Amino acid sequence: MTSRTGLTRRELLAAGVVVVLAAIGVAALWPALGGRHSGESAPSTAPAPSATASPWDDAALEPARRAAGLPACPTGDSAVGPLAGVVVPCLGAPGVVSPAAGLAGHDALLNVWASWCEPCRAELPALAEYAARPDAVPVLEVNVRDRPEAALALFADLGVRLPSVADPDGALSAALRLPPALPATYLLYADGRVAQVLPPTPFRSADEVAAAVARLRSAGS
DSSP: OBOTTSOBHHHHHHHHHHHHHHHHHHHHHHHHHTTOOTTOOOOSSOOOOOGGGSOOOHHHHHHHHHHHOOOOOOOOSOOOSTTTTOOEEBSSSSSEEOHHHHTTTSOEEEEEEOTTOHHHHHHHHHHHHHHTSTTOOOEEEEEOSSOHHHHHHHHHHHTOOOOEEEOTTSHHHHHHTOOSSSOEEEEEOTTSOEEEOSSOOOOOSHHHHHHHHHHHHHHHO
């Protein structure tokens, strides 16, 4: 049978199927596009490969550790506060440590970063310069959502030598309530309390680090 348009019923049915398939294809692509309008940019902090993608292998990290030459991670016996009981691998040497126990008894700065994060890379020298000051609080780097080899290679490339732990299982990130975007920096008080440096703007100089520490120490006293 032919319709008024000259098309047979079979041709009309085939055309309808094509339209339905096209609609399904658009619906499937929409989540991948993120529903963004033309001209909108993606978030600046993109998801990165997780260190949990492969088992932690201390022996395999030895060459990268020698090249980076990081100081030993702080160690201790007891801790209080939200980070108490959290144990993570030391990035610069074999073994695990408790950051809260190792830094207990005095204020310290925790800088959370990843090698794929450009603002993180830019602020590492400023943090190292601050840590070298005689009046600085201890600085501990916390590498997250990263490959340990990449983190160690970046330290070696920059010549930055700060004690650093990794967080392959996300336990420390969860205790800190880490936001999605990096970097993030926290003051760990001597009594175990934790306060994030806000707004979370990357440090451009050692003076900016010192000012943030002074501000939080004053607020927490």
